[in-house]
Amino acid sequence: MKNNSIVLVSLTAALLVNSTHAGAEESFIGWLLDFSRTKEVKPVTDKHYQEECGECHFAYQPGLLPARSWDRLLKAEAMRDHFGDNAEMDIDTLKEIHDYAVENAADKSYYKRSRKIAAATADGPTPLRITELHYIQRKHHELPEKMIKGNRSVKSLSYCDKCHTQADDGVYDNDTVSIPNYPDWDD
């Protein structure tokens, strides 16, 4: 009986420890009884974010970077030199996009992949590129160069949606990967 109590307490503790992030989005009970899948990254739900970011590149989910990264990236002065391009926009739209990204950043999301990114970026300098994240690099380490940079249908790891066929939905698992020109690739 004593052993069972220890097991029960341990399991409850495991749930509670993991529910701290859930608290940012919903109540503990709500999270516990929610059966919708949260193993990936929360899809983009803000129309302006999708439209403004998606106009030039894949609209990366906010859950792919911590809040401090979005805070630095989506400042008016930073947008004048957004990875070499001028991406200025009106101040109200930028504020909305900034706030949405910060509120849904990796360190504020319960989605599993976001939590892993948050843990991997908790210390050290503020990452500004998703492709620089240690977690992302580790996930792609076994891909040979020819499949990405040497593949004219992909060109760079930055183009997530070229291979992750459900990237728009925030799904980045192995089962949904299809590398252009390498249809037989299997992880």
Add this chain to the structure above:
Amino acid sequence: MKLKESLANFFAVICLTVVAAMAHASEAVFEPELPTVASSYFNKHNFSNYRPYLLAQNEVPTAKSQDEISVTSFEKFNPPLFTGSNAHKFLGVGTLALVIATAVAPKPPEVEDRAPTQAELDAQKSSSHAKLGRAAATLAVATVATGLLYHWDDFHLEDGLFDPDNQHALLGAAGALAMLYAISKAPDEGHAGMGIAGGAAMAVAIKLTW
């Protein structure tokens, strides 16, 4: 009865081996130039020296010699239904279902005031409760096995105990062990608690990475 049980167990092992082998056969070819130890890819090691890793530096311009690469037309990609990950997922959910079924299945009456007769022991072993319990433990082991096979690269001790994948793996394995212990002790008193604890550990493991 014993022979029948052994045959059933043997058949279950063969089935699981075939399933694992089928899925394993579709795995990528081993890359001999890459380190296989997960810790080799951590910051403290200079793993960026490995050539395939350099592709992550997306600032580097696109490779020039692409002429030999044929571009195939894109078609709507449908993720395969039968994958190792899916097998792992369904085995885990199936384990939970069987744990619940085991708990609610009718149990043969317990004999407390005397030693059970052989007929009573046989009845206990062949009861729905016992069969479902054994099936649940078997599925739990299969779940752990498929998890190790197809999600081995999600498990990194270096990420710490708070990592959801690490917790998932540890709780899942502990749950399977608890279930095995429970069926090894059955029908003795006390096996129920361990069985329930095993099922609960599995349930928490699933929830953490659902």
